[in-house]
Amino acid sequence: MSDFDAIIVGGGLAGLTTAYLLAKESAEVLLIERGNFAGAKNMTGGRLYSHSLEKILPGFAGEAPVERRVTREKVSLMTGDSSVTVDYFSPGLAQPGQDSYTVLRADFDQWLAGRAEAEGAQIVTGIKVDDILIRDGQVRGIVAGGDEMEADVTVLADGVNSLLAQKLGLRAELPPQQVAVGVKELIALPASVIEDRFQCRTGEGTAWLFAGQPSGGRVGGGFLYTNKESVSLGVVCTLSDLIAGNATLPQLLENFKRHPAVAPLVEGGKLIEYSGHLVPEGGLAMIPRLVTDGALIVGDAAGFCINLGYTVRGMDFAVGSGEYAAQAILQAKQAGNFSAESLDAYRSALEESFIMQDMRLYHKFPHFMETTPRIFAGYPEMASDLMAQLFVVDGQRPQPLYKKAGRSLKTVGTLNLILDALRGVRAL
Numbered sequence: 001m002s003d004f005d006a007i008i009v010g011g012g013l014a015g016l017t018t019a020y021l022l023a024k025e026s027a028e029v030l031l032i033e034r035g036n037f038a039g040a041k042n043m044t045g046g047r048l049y050s051h052s053l054e055k056i057l058p059g060f061a062g063e064a065p066v067e068r069r070v071t072r073e074k075v076s077l078m079t080g081d082s083s084v085t086v087d088y089f090s091p092g093l094a095q096p097g098q099d100s101y102t103v104l105r106a107d108f109d110q111w112l113a114g115r116a117e118a119e120g121a122q123i124v125t126g127i128k129v130d131d132i133l134i135r136d137g138q139v140r141g142i143v144a145g146g147d148e149m150e151a152d153v154t155v156l157a158d159g160v161n162s163l164l165a166q167k168l169g170l171r172a173e174l175p176p177q178q179v180a181v182g183v184k185e186l187i188a189l190p191a192s193v194i195e196d197r198f199q200c201r202t203g204e205g206t207a208w209l210f211a212g213q214p215s216g217g218r219v220g221g222g223f224l225y226t227n228k229e230s231v232s233l234g235v236v237c238t239l240s241d242l243i244a245g246n247a248t249l250p251q252l253l254e255n256f257k258r259h260p261a262v263a264p265l266v267e268g269g270k271l272i273e274y275s276g277h278l279v280p281e282g283g284l285a286m287i288p289r290l291v292t293d294g295a296l297i298v299g300d301a302a303g304f305c306i307n308l309g310y311t312v313r314g315m316d317f318a319v320g321s322g323e324y325a326a327q328a329i330l331q332a333k334q335a336g337n338f339s340a341e342s343l344d345a346y347r348s349a350l351e352e353s354f355i356m357q358d359m360r361l362y363h364k365f366p367h368f369m370e371t372t373p374r375i376f377a378g379y380p381e382m383a384s385d386l387m388a389q390l391f392v393v394d395g396q397r398p399q400p401l402y403k404k405a406g407r408s409l410k411t412v413g414t415l416n417l418i419l420d421a422l423r424g425v426r427a428l
């Protein structure tokens, strides 16, 4: 007889969703989180696409500590001193089902932990799970602080660098080219200042992504998300690129913050939090074996994250994978069979889900980014040059538009532009 139906390692969105759904169906659940509270060690850019959590907790945004609903999307191509921006505002962005919210994980994860506890899940914080308990070749629980605890199923929700999945042989050590690293500053500003600077109403906000200068022209990008009374400003870069380059990530973030197009946006703000975290970016190639006898793996630990260089998306996958994991565990409980074969219902459900559909859709994109450095150093300069040709009036002899555009295109080469566009479209 096990101590619990399920032990979940990690109190991020993946683990908490699994715990909530299992406890809701009266399963005996223990979740162990090494941070002092759920969300204490978790980081996001961050915008949460609502669809997967909405399915589980309808109307959650009315109750949860979300920051702002995103109604404005901006993408900028940046050189050292210029910025070319696409600004998309639409009420459609706020429509139920396609809405998204900026969140701060320390608050948001604690709220979800509260929901799981209210359903009966036991959440223990401040304890690190050191090992997996294996008996007769089957996972039987965990070892933490010298104590052994048994469960019919152990859920690995321990994030991108899942040492437990490595111990179990479900995945290998992360190679630098399959992982990016992000740093973020949380900068406090009054709500009225944010609403003026980012042209948004109370409760509404902006998601802003930057390619070019923020990552020093390497694979990666910058982000800015508006919260209620702060903005999240950060940079994400591929680890292998950082190792090869000479700028550190904190330096890149400092340069980004001082960029003439960004500095006025955060002027007068007060730094209230600085955080750094790894991001899975191997895409489909990084997904490990998802189930074994008595255990399964969810969220970032399973590599469910898409990094398109200038944007990262993993939170809706973490929630979605938690849902499918909970369903498979409940089925296994009913059948009294916790073998890999039985838990494989999780993998099968994922295959048909939005998670694997999206992972498959974008599977060529990491390779496209790595082999198309012009996205990060080339096109931003070209776009800036083109804008200068169009907008700068200096009293010199005018030139027809096609000649101006032709000059800018020469900076990367017309053939390169066409080939990159074709490869980019194919990668999507």
Ligand SMILES: Cc1cc2nc3c(=O)[nH]c(=O)nc-3n(C[C@H](O)[C@H](O)[C@H](O)COP(=O)(O)OP(=O)(O)OC[C@H]3O[C@@H](n4cnc5c(N)ncnc54)[C@H](O)[C@@H]3O)c2cc1C
Binding pocket: 009, 010, 011, 012, 013, 014, 015, 032, 033, 034, 035, 038, 039, 040, 041, 042, 043, 044, 045, 046, 047, 048, 049, 127, 128, 129, 130, 157, 158, 159, 160, 181, 182, 183, 184, 234, 235, 236, 276, 277, 278, 279, 298, 299, 300, 301, 304, 305, 312, 313, 314, 315, 316, 318
């Ligand atoms: C810079 C950056 C920007 C991002 N931006 C976005 C964004 O805008 N939108 C988006 O959707 N996604 C974004 N992501 C990705 C997103 O944050 C992750 O995909 C998501 O947090 C994964 O959730 P998770 O529950 O799987 O893992 P995590 O949130 O990492 O949770 C894992 C938990 O396990 C705990 N843990 C680990 N090991 C142990 C152990 N041995 N014992 C006990 N506890 C343990 C950790 O403390 C942690 O609480 C971003 C990520 C980064 C780093």
